[in-house]
Amino acid sequence: xxxxxxxxxxxxxxxxxxxxxxxxxxxxxxxxxxxxxxxxxxxxxxxxxxxxxxxxxxxxxxxxxxxxxxxxxxxxxxxxxxxxxxxxxxxxxxxxxxxxxxxxxxxxxxxxxxxxxxxxxxxxxxxxxxxxxxxxxxxxxxxxxxxxxxxxxxxxxxxxxxxxxxxxxxxxxxxxxxxxxxxxxxxxxxxxxxxxxxxxxxxxxxxxxxxxxxxxxxxxxxxxxxxxxxxxxxxxxxxxxxxxxxxxxxxxxxxxxxxxxxxxxxxxxxxxxxxxxxxxxxxxxxxxxxxxxxxxxxxxxxxxxxx
Amino acid sequence: xxxxxxxxxxxxxxxxxxxxxxxxxxxxxxxxxxxxxxxxxxxxxxxxxxxxxxxxxxxxxxxxxxxxxxxxxxxxxxxxxxxxxxxxxxxxxxxxxxxxxxxxxxxxxxxxxxxxxxxxxxxxxxxxxxxxxxxxxxxxxxxxxxxxxxxxxxxxxxxxxxxxxxxxxxxxxxxxxxxxxxxxxxxxxxxxxxxxxxxxxxxxxxxxxxxxxxxxxxxxxxxxxxxxxxx
Numbered sequence: 001x002x003x004x005x006x007x008x009x010x011x012x013x014x015x016x017x018x019x020x021x022x023x024x025x026x027x028x029x030x031x032x033x034x035x036x037x038x039x040x041x042x043x044x045x046x047x048x049x050x051x052x053x054x055x056x057x058x059x060x061x062x063x064x065x066x067x068x069x070x071x072x073x074x075x076x077x078x079x080x081x082x083x084x085x086x087x088x089x090x091x092x093x094x095x096x097x098x099x100x101x102x103x104x105x106x107x108x109x110x111x112x113x114x115x116x117x118x119x120x121x122x123x124x125x126x127x128x129x130x131x132x133x134x135x136x137x138x139x140x141x142x143x144x145x146x147x148x149x150x151x152x153x154x155x156x157x158x159x160x161x162x163x164x165x166x167x168x169x170x171x172x173x174x175x176x177x178x179x180x181x182x183x184x185x186x187x188x189x190x191x192x193x194x195x196x197x198x199x200x201x202x203x204x205x206x207x208x209x210x211x212x213x214x215x216x217x218x219x220x221x222x223x224x225x226x227x228x229x230x231x232x233x234x235x236x237x238x239x240x241x242x243x244x245x246x247x248x249x250x251x252x253x254x255x256x257x258x259x260x261x262x263x264x265x266x267x268x269x270x271x272x273x274x275x276x277x278x279x280x281x282x283x284x285x286x287x288x289x290x291x292x293x294x295x296x297x298x299x300x301x302x303x304x305x306x307x
Numbered sequence: 308x309x310x311x312x313x314x315x316x317x318x319x320x321x322x323x324x325x326x327x328x329x330x331x332x333x334x335x336x337x338x339x340x341x342x343x344x345x346x347x348x349x350x351x352x353x354x355x356x357x358x359x360x361x362x363x364x365x366x367x368x369x370x371x372x373x374x375x376x377x378x379x380x381x382x383x384x385x386x387x388x389x390x391x392x393x394x395x396x397x398x399x400x401x402x403x404x405x406x407x408x409x410x411x412x413x414x415x416x417x418x419x420x421x422x423x424x425x426x427x428x429x430x431x432x433x434x435x436x437x438x439x440x441x442x443x444x445x446x447x448x449x450x451x452x453x454x455x456x457x458x459x460x461x462x463x464x465x466x467x468x469x470x471x472x473x474x475x476x477x478x479x480x481x482x483x484x485x486x487x488x489x490x491x492x493x494x495x496x497x498x499x500x501x502x503x504x505x506x507x508x509x510x511x512x513x514x515x516x517x518x519x520x521x522x523x524x525x526x527x528x529x530x531x532x533x534x535x536x537x538x
Contacts, residue, residue, distance in 0.1 A: 243506075299362075
């Protein structure tokens with residue numbers, strides 16, 4: 001069934017959009033990522049104009065994250081205090097990121113920058129996670145019944161001032177590192193047009209030492225607000241949020257996210273990390289190849305307003 | 308001359324449209340066998356400014372290195388004729404009336420650093436032809452008895468709103484002897500119209516509405532699933 005999108009000004013198959021939303025929602029619920037880094041390239045691929053894809057993607061992320069976080073609330077796997085600290089840093093980061101983004105746009109190389117950001121960040125995060133989680137996976141198999149050794153050594157995260165107690169995560173650490181992580185992710189989110197979950201999840205696990213179980217819910221909680229803020233900024237400055245497109249994507253997305261959260265609680269956390277790492281590496285390689293292989297069409301068009 | 312539709316309405320289920328263009332030649336002199344009459348029909352969408360970028364290899368990666376701003380390129384353009392265009396129209400007439408696709412695009416000067424600016428205009432035509440936004444249909448106009456002509460132009464679903472001008476030229480000996488002009492109004496209607504207007508006039512309200520829908524859908528789905536599981 002073809003449907004015409006009022007803002008994107010193209011007509012696409014409604015079931016294709018529902019399906020896309022469903023797949024991305026499933027992954028979103030499983031890994032606690034907004035799914036923006038998957039959704040945006042997929043929308044380009046089916047012919048949605050890039051500006052609309054980025055803005056509408058952010059709106060769709062709000063829905064699937066909200067659906068996911070509700071389930072995590074009921075399981076009590078959301079650290080609200082940690083989420084709020086991350087969010088405070090995140091909102092400042094988004095605002096700063098938007099300024100950087102608009103400056104680079106005036107220089108005319110914003111596409112390249114976004115692509116390079118994707119390749120560098122997805123690549124390094126993916127490889128680091130993959131190596132670490134494969135090791136963890138092996139260890140958990142070899143030792144068998146032994147409980148995983150808890151990393152309790154004190155590093156800089158514990159030494160810095162402004163210490164706060166995060167009960168749900170079982171941590172007593174300085175508030176500065178989460179603020180910094182939130183800020184950095186906010187900048188990336190604004191520049192790359194994503195929620196930033198794929199960077200925040202590993203940062204929470206490896207830098208803050210949060211338990212994997214709590215990380216997913218907390219990350220989703222923070223992403224809702226960052227994505228909502230991004231949506232509003234896009235809607236009011238670029239007029240590129242397509243509600244019809246968003247509704248179709250999110251109908252598929254919220255259902256997918258529900259299934260994803262169900263799948264996630266049944267899988268081993270180490271295995272979940274291997275999967276996420278693999279996914280990140282696949283998307284990264286695809287983007288890297290696009291940069292390295294000679295494109296079949298060297299020219300590209302962008303309409304810059306009516307005459 | 309007549310059109311099957313003078314208005315194209317874009318609604319939610321819009322998948323493109325076909326316009327029939329037909330007419331009769333008014334005769335003031337007997338048919339001349341030595342210099343047959345030919346018909347050229349163009350349909351042109353609203354003009355837009357377009358930035359064309361070209362990629363080239365830079366430290367191993369393909370990046371946009373050159374850009375040309377084309378001042379006015381039609382968002383849609385179709386030319387239908389009774390015979391190959393260069394056989395029925397002189398290039399002077401083409402230039403004056405801006406009939407062929409290349410002439411319909413107006414490009415005023417590329418930056419000095421770019422020497423092959425025609426490559427950029429060619430790219431617009433090539434890319435838009437692939438998307439069926441530009442169509443060259445030589446020989447697609449049927450002309451019966453040197454009097455009745457008709458053709459069908461199919462417009463793709465990704466149309467821009469606005470006035471589309473339809474021009475009909477009659478040529479003899481490669482010179483234009485007569486021309487007519489009409490317009491087709493392409494408009495979004497109903498929900499499409501309302502959403503589009505809201506997003507431009509009340510962007511904050513529109514954005515908030517988008518968020519409310521998103522949160523409601525997220526909450527609704529999670530509540531529904533919990534019910535299902537407990538049930």
